[in-house]
Amino acid sequence: MTQKEQVYLAMERNGGYATFQQLNRIVDTSDWRTKTPDATIRRIVQDNTEFFRLKPGLWALTSCKENVLQRFEIQQENATSICNLFNNF
Structure with missing residues (x-):
């Protein structure tokens, strides 16, 4: 499995979205030949x-875009809605 596939599956298992910090924790990078796995994930x-990108540091799968936007009640064209997302965390 490629590194990209591992990141994709980790995000998928996390509900279709994740922060970089979450990805750094849940992606198994033990067999990656890199000294900077966090930078590779990024x-x-x-x-x-x-x-x-939903917000700096918070990303989602394009294939889950509508579900993620609905889940957090984000309107695609409304930047204020993205700010409201973080008030709910």
């Missing part, structure tokens, strides 16, 4: 269209 999420 690069994978930021550079691939399979993921989209």
Whole structure:
């Protein structure tokens, strides 16, 4: 399984969204040959269209976009709604 697939599956198991801190905890990077697995996870999420940003540090799967937006009651075009998301955490 590729690193990207591991990150994707971890986010999927987390409900389709995750913070970088959550991903750093739940992705098993023990067999990755990198000295900076946290940076690798961040690069994978930021550079691939399979993921989209809800807020800095909070990302979701593009395939789960509608569900995630509904779950947190975010309107796609309304930036204020994203701020309200973090008031609920």
